[in-house]
Amino acid sequence: MDFSEPPRRQPAENLLPMINVVFLLLIFFLISAELVPPEPFTVAPPAADSEAERAGEWLLHLNAEGDLGYRDALGPEALTALAAARDEACAVTDCETVPPVLTLRADAAVPATRLAALLPQIRSAGFAQIELITARP
Template identity: 55%
Template structure:
C-alpha cells in the first residue's frame, strides 16, 4: 500500500529577523540616551505677574564686509533700532542682552570698533555667537 504524502502548506516569512532588528534598535537607543540624574529636591518655580513683559531676544547681524543689520533695518540705524526694540520691551528697566551674530570673516578691528557704539546705545551685555570646533 502506498500513501501519498499530504500536501505541505508553504511556510510564511519568519519574523525572527524583524525581532532581532527591534531589539538591536532598543539596545542602541538605550545606550545612546542620556539619563538625567534626579533632582535633589522638588522645586516649585515662582509665578510671574500678568503685567510683567516677556523677555525679548535682540539679534544684531554683522556681515563679513562689516555691514550691520537688525531685523529689516541695515546700516547705521540698526543699532538705534535694536536699542528701541529693547527699550520698548522693558520700559524703564535695563536693556536685555544683545546677541551679536558675526561672520567668521569679520576683522577683529571691525568687531572691536562696533562694541563702543553698542555700549553707547545702552547695551550692558553683548553675547557673541560662536561655533564649537
C-alpha cells in the same frame, strides 16, 4: 385612501471626514511654518570650543563686509532700530535690575578692528553685556 409609502428623504452627507482632513492640513502647515523672522543676511560664525547661540529678542547680525542687521533694518539704521527696541522694552520692564543681553552673530571673516569699533556703539545703545555666537570646529 393612499396606503403607499411616503417618499424617503436622502440622508445628509457626512462632512466629518472632510473636516478632519482640513484640520490635519492646518496642523501640518502650522508645524512646518517658519516662526522666527528670517536673518537679514547669511553669517558664518567663528569657530570656538562651545556654542552659545540664543535666538533671543536682541540678535544683531554682522556680516563679513562689516554691515549690521537687526530685524529688517540694515546698516547704521540697525543700531538705531536696536536702541529704539530696547528703549521700548525697557519702558515696559525694569532694565536696571535685569539688563538686556545682546547676542551678536558676527561672521568669522569680520576683522577684529571692526568688531572692536562696534562695541562702544553697542554700549551707547544701552547694552552692557554682549554674547558672541560661535560654532564648534
